[in-house]
Amino acid sequence: MIINETIGNIIDYPVQGKNVDYLDLEWFETTKRIQRKKTRQGIDLAIKFLREGQRLREGDVLYDDETKVIVVNVVETEAIVMKPASMLEMGTICYEIGNKHIPLFIQNDEVLLPFEMPMYRWLEASGFSPEKQNVKLLNLLKSNVEPHGHGSLGSTLFTKILKMAAPKDE
Numbered sequence: 001m002i003i004n005e006t007i008g009n010i011i012d013y014p015v016q017g018k019n020v021d022y023l024d025l026e027w028f029e030t031t032k033r034i035q036r037k038k039t040r041q042g043i044d045l046a047i048k049f050l051r052e053g054q055r056l057r058e059g060d061v062l063y064d065d066e067t068k069v070i071v072v073n074v075v076e077t078e079a080i081v082m083k084p085a086s087m088l089e090m091g092t093i094c095y096e097i098g099n100k101h102i103p104l105f106i107q108n109d110e111v112l113l114p115f116e117m118p119m120y121r122w123l124e125a126s127g128f129s130p131e132k133q134n135v136k137l138l139n140l141l142k143s144n145v146e147p148h149g150h151g152s153l154g155s156t157l158f159t160k161i162l163k164m165a166a167p168k169d170e
């Protein structure tokens with residue numbers, strides 16, 4: 001089955017009496033324009049978005065017929081979560097993280113980013129109070145560069161450099 005666009009969101013989409021099948025996606029897969037995945041019930045999907053900048057969101061409806069709908073579910077992942085105490089701290093955190101080209105999320109007055117131990121340590125050393133939590137990363141801030149992976153997913157050049165320089169205790 002080929003999906004070229006979303007047809008709504010489960011929040012305001014009528015699904016009464018239909019079987020709801022979920023397409024589980026990692027946060028970084030929501031920005032991919034072309035991918036092949038299977039739903040929880042084993043339906044093969046080919047997602048092929050034609051326009052730039054299209055991204056999948058939690059609850060997006062991808063398919064609907066008389067008996068079933070297929071809905072996007074963004075799975076929880078390890079993340080660094082911070083609740084800035086002031087607008088100055090918010091700006092500083094966002095600037096420093098953005099300056100390292102790491103994807104950034106703002107949800108419920110918190111700043112979130114995918115968990116990376118070097119970044120976690122850097123934030124602690126810089127006087128912030130990061131917490132490691134399992135959360136759904138849903139509200140990716142729009143940037144000029146979409147997150148993507150080359151080789152090991154979720155790894156950035158910053159992380160690779162810090163891992164090379166870090167003590168070998170972990």
